[in-house]
Amino acid sequence: MKEIQLRRAVLDDLDTLLEFEQGIIEAERPFDETLKEEKISYYDLKAFILDPDTEVVVAESDGKPVGSGYARIMDAKSFLKHGKYAYLGFMYVHPEYRGRGINKRIVDALKQWSLSRNISEIRLDVYSDNLAAIRAYEKAGFQRHLLNMRIASGSSGEKE
Known part of the structure; x- marks a missing residue:
C-alpha cells in the first residue's frame, strides 16, 4: 500500500476536486430525491481554497x-453556547482507496486545524439513510445530534 500524505489544497488541484465533488453528488443522489437530475454543484471550491477561514485538505x-x-x-x-463552529464537508475518498482510514485522517486533520483556530465545536451533515457514512463519522468521534425532516408539498406524509 502506498503511503498517503495530507496537505492543504491549492488552486492546481481544482480540476480534480471538481471531479471529487461530482463523485460526492452521485453517491448522495440515492439518498436525496430532491437533487436536480442535471449536473449540479454544491461548493465554490476555488473560493474555499482562497478563504482564510476555510481549510481544504487533500489526501494524495x-x-x-x-x-x-x-x-x-x-x-x-x-x-447557542459557542459563538463559532467548524463545519466539515466535501468528504470524499476515491473508491479504490476506501477502507484505508483516509477519511478518518482527513477528519482528524480538520479537527486539529479547527482546534488551532480555537474552535472546539465541529459539525457535519450526513443523510440519515447513509449508514456507512454514519458509521465512519461515529468512528471519528462524532455523535448523532439532530435529525432534519421534510415533507413534500401536496403530500400527506403518510406511508401506505
Whole structure:
C-alpha cells in the first residue's frame, strides 16, 4: 500500500476536486430525491481554497489527489453556547482507496486545524439513510445530534 500524505489544497488541484465533488453528488443522489437530475454543484471550491477561514485538505498518493475534505469556520446561532463552529464537508475518498482510514485522517486533520483556530465545536451533515457514512463519522468521534425532516408539498406524509 502506498503511503498517503495530507496537505492543504491549492488552486492546481481544482480540476480534480471538481471531479471529487461530482463523485460526492452521485453517491448522495440515492439518498436525496430532491437533487436536480442535471449536473449540479454544491461548493465554490476555488473560493474555499482562497478563504482564510476555510481549510481544504487533500489526501494524495504518489502526488495524485485521492481524497478531500474541508472545515469552514461559521457563525453559530445566537442562542447557542459557542459563538463559532467548524463545519466539515466535501468528504470524499476515491473508491479504490476506501477502507484505508483516509477519511478518518482527513477528519482528524480538520479537527486539529479547527482546534488551532480555537474552535472546539465541529459539525457535519450526513443523510440519515447513509449508514456507512454514519458509521465512519461515529468512528471519528462524532455523535448523532439532530435529525432534519421534510415533507413534500401536496403530500400527506403518510406511508401506505
